[in-house]
Amino acid sequence: MGVQEQYPFDVEAIRDDFPILQRSVGGDPETPGEGPGDDTPLVYLDNAATTHTPEPVVEAMSDYYRTYNSNVHRGIHQLSQEASVAYEKAHDTVAEFIGASGREEIVFTKNTTEAMNLVAYAWGLEELGPGDNVVLSEMEHHASLVTWQQIGKRTGAEVRFIEVTEDGRLDMADAATKIDDDTEMVSVVHVSNTLGTINPIRELADLAHDHDSLIFADAAQSVPNRPVDVADLDVDFLAFSGHKMAGPTGIGVLYGREAVLDAMSPYLYGGDMIRRVTFEDSTWEDLPWKFEAGTPSIAEGIGLAAAVEYVEEVGRDRIEAHERLLAEYAYEELEALGGVEIYGPPADERGGLVAFNVDGVHAHDLSSILNDYGVAIRAGDHCTQPLHEKMGVAASARASFYVYNTVEEVDALVDAVADARDLFA
Ligand SMILES: Cc1ncc(COP(=O)(O)O)c(C=O)c1O
Structure with a gap:
């Protein structure tokens, strides 16, 4: 055939x-x-960098600009309500897509890189210190590698790398020695953007959890092209970008287990993420809005939901x-x-x-x-x-x-x- x-x-x-x-x-x-x-x-074979955008996604975004362009969460007026409903529902669509329990576990970010930085700053700077370690793999994208490397320098935590074998696989025997009782975070790429390796995230999650560590899966190269379910993988965090899955640029997703996100302090402060503000102090909005300060990428969020629907349909x-x-x-x-x-x-x-x-x-x-x-x-x-x-x-x-x-x-x-x-x- x-x-x-x-x-x-x-x-x-x-x-x-x-x-x-x-x-x-x-x-x-x-x-x-x-x-x-x-x-x-044109023969376009650069999809791991950015994929193209199908008509339904372009339509969804232009429909927003043409017919209900407005800021979200703030207005009582009709357009703002319509925009808020569409933007908030986009979180539900993404939650269902990756098997999260609901919108409270889905934070919209700019991209995978920002999702990684959000966790590194909001969780890492608070939780890591000398004696702790963070375990990555040698095949990490700089989005994860540089971020944890620098957070390691700032907190005194050691950053370790699981070795990659000659044939481009993750050395799981090495993983079992690198992940130990001092490990606080395991951050590993799901599908390598260089080697194409599909890493055993569930196995790594079990290892991490056996040592009371959290695990973060960089799913930038997996969510766009294969079934990914956060419950099956049993990850605490997972991130991906809209522009690698037929969606727009300027929008990415951080999935976080609700209990973990709940315990974290905000990453960015400002409008939209607060509940009450006095001159002395402030309290935070519910999840996920606590982590979405300022006017978000509204059209892009709506476009991402359309991309999810497109990918699901295929x-x-x-x-x-x-x-x-x-x-x-x-x-x-x-x-x-x-x-x-x-x-x-x-x-x-x-x-x-x-x-x-x-x-x-x-x-x-x-x-x-x-x-x-x-x-x-x-x-x-x-x-x-x-x-x-x-x-x-x-x-x-x-x-x-x-x-x-x-x-x-x-x-x-x-x-x-x-x-x-x-x-x-
Ligand atoms: C595996 C992996 N992680 C992270 C990223 C970063 O994605 P973004 O540039 O959308 O933040 C990429 C992009 O190439 C990637 O392939």
Whole structure:
């Protein structure tokens, strides 16, 4: 059976929801669509960085601006009430999406990075001290790695790293020694944005809880493309970003177990998060508003709920199957070229991305050549510098897939990589 025949849904119908996929590239970025040369079909394989936005999400956001644009929580007037209902309901939609018990466990943030900082500042600065440790993995994104590293410096807590094996897996034997009775927080990425490794979060949660530690799952690369349920994973915190799951930029989610969030002090102070203020003191709003100071990203929150509905309609099981299909195909085809080193676990054990290097071609040069073919990939350290150092390279190229990608697009990638390799031979 051909790979296309194994698609779990009608990819062409999905593509119709994303007008940006119809555009061509190749012209002057200062004057897109105007000059000569702007005629190469776009092959967008940079989805781990940001996914595109389907019509229903754009519609939901423009509907807010066109028909009920107003501030939330504050007004008695009709528009403000409508905006408040939509914005608050967006929290319910997200709660249901990830198996949280309700909106009180869903804090809207700017992105995953802000969610991580919220916990690090509001919980970490209060709770950590000398003698404590925080356990990360060597494959953490800088959003988690830098944040806990700096909170460690400020509090005197030790920051430990679970080792990554030669084949890009988390060393669970090492995890069992690093997590001990002095561990206060385990913060591990669910799906690695560089290696594609799918980490055993539930197993880590059990280990963490056996030692009375909390656990935070960085789900930026998992919530968009596979079923994720916070109750099944038994995590205390989990974070993801709207812009990596067909939603808008400027909106992310922090899930927090209600009892833990309740015990935490606010991260940002100001309007909207207070209940009563005197010149001497203040009290806080209920969850989750205690953690959403100031005017929030209203249109983006509403857009995120529309993205959740879109992803649900396609089906997370099916998105996972589609990404696995493309990632396996890309892995095998790139490997078959020869002279390509692929990082991370084998093809059938990874999320929907492939990071690699081509012998004799710097990842940035490769990305630049691929751009001439209309193929958009990422080149660099993917915000995992220490992991790249461990891999013995400064940079890698990364192709990453989403619902709308096709086998033909993987072929375009592989052909362009082959041409680049030959050019530098
Ligand atoms: C695994 C992982 N964590 C965190 C982030 C940070 O996401 P954001 O830039 O939306 O805060 C990313 C983004 O690339 C990621 O891949």
